[in-house]
Amino acid sequence: MTPAARRDALKGLVSAPGITFATPPILISPAPYFDLAGEQFGARMILTQGTDGTEFCLRPDFTLPIAMDHISSGAATPAAYGYLGPVFRQRAEGPAEFVQGGMELLALPDAGAALDRIIAFARAVLDLYGVVTPHMRVGDIDLFETLLAACDMPEVWRPRIRARFGHPEAMAALLDRLASPHGAPEGPAGMKLDDIIDWVGELMLSNGLSLTESRSPEEIARRYVEKQALEAAHVPAPTIALLRDYLAISGPAAEALAAIDRLARASALDLGDALAKAETRVAALQTGLAAGSLVFDAGFSPRLDYYTGLTFEVTGRRGEVLVSGGQYDRLLRRLGAARDIPAVGCAVWAERLDEEVAR
Incomplete structure (x- = not known):
């Protein structure tokens, strides 16, 4: 089977009856990725700006945009989504485009059956590419x-x-x-928060620092109090x-x-x-x-x-991740749903699977 034929067969798996084939925009807001995945993942995104200064990123995965679209249509509504298309991430040798396919099962009432369905999908993909x-x-x-x-x-x-x-x-x-x-924390140990805020403000002013252009004295003081509590908790x-x-x-x-x-x-x-x-x-x-x-x-x-x-x-044989998946019941609540929603998904890297077949 040629790579093109395998790609067509993979699209058939992710758009089978009962599965909604999802096509999120390629240009999306990077904010959810920074909020949920942190700076380390954020450093791998490819960012751009609109003429009005609005920041976008090239789609680094499908899971988050699919989950956000699902919330808008009813977070607790059971749904199965499939996808196949390009994702974009920075790598050591420069920006890169990869073809990713996968399936996301959201809000299905039987979590065990949902996991079994994802496992069956992963097995079907591996069979398609001859990974026995x-x-x-x-x-x-x-x-x-x-x-x-x-x-x-x-x-x-x-x-x-x-x-x-x-x-x-x-x-x-x-x-x-x-x-x-733990050593004793430096600074005004034992002082009340309001006194610490005043102390920080005086230190900033005496060192020629603005009280408004960066972190405020209150932010610094609260972080200091938190740090004291951590140092005291053995x-x-x-x-x-x-x-x-x-x-x-x-x-x-x-x-x-x-x-x-x-x-x-x-x-x-x-x-x-x-x-x-x-x-x-x-x-x-x-x-x-x-x-x-x-x-x-x-x-x-x-x-x-x-x-x-x-x-x-x-x-694969060289250690590359070909297929990955898991349960992520907290994602939809982190994106705005009222509660945790059962969710399980699986992503496949089409080009890596093609390379695995070639070996």
Whole structure:
């Protein structure tokens, strides 16, 4: 089958009966990406401006514009969307255009059935491109969040640790910092907030700084008070060791999940249904995709905090990601929906799959 014929067949998969074929604009607002994906992803976007100064980006993915359009038509309305077209991202050698296809299932009432449908779609794509026994990496965000909620630590640190999940270097740096003795914070310790605001304002004026052109004295003071609270909130050493041990677990799925169970039991933590659900989801993925190898990586997650539950990626012979997917029940609420909405999706990189066939 020629690449063009495979592309036509892929379009057939993403526009089959019961699936709405989505065609979001190529020029879209970058604001949601900066809000949800942060500066690191933002640095990979290709930005431009209209004649009136309005900022746009070339579409870096399909998931966010599809989710925003879905909210406008009713966030809780069950829907299946397919797509196939160009996305644009910066890379080391310059701006690039890639062809991405995929499926997004939003607000379906049976989350398990929705995941099975996404797995079946991924398997159909791999069959189309002749990837018979794929290599896979899998993670489970619910499992980490359950462990984090059960750990002994001040509440102020839980969201900060969660925000670094999926960022190995940032997580390691934070755990190193938490493991080090805290020095006494500099500045007016013990002062009330209003007094700290006055103190910051006086310092700014005495150093020739404007009180209005940059961060205000109140913003600086509130950040200082927050920092004091963090410095005073010690995370116990056993908790830091537990998090390090958990994040280091990676290997064949059955062995890795058993290691997580042993670690939790040794720490007298109850992972509740989260571990059983992770085992069920991983088994469905391994069976449905007929994985040649499947590694469960306890620290694996997209660098986006709206993901929940299972995440996975299929890699080629040279390690390139060919297919990736996961559950992202928090996305629609982060975009304006009144509550979390069940959502699961899968993206495929058509040109990488073509290259995999050529090898």
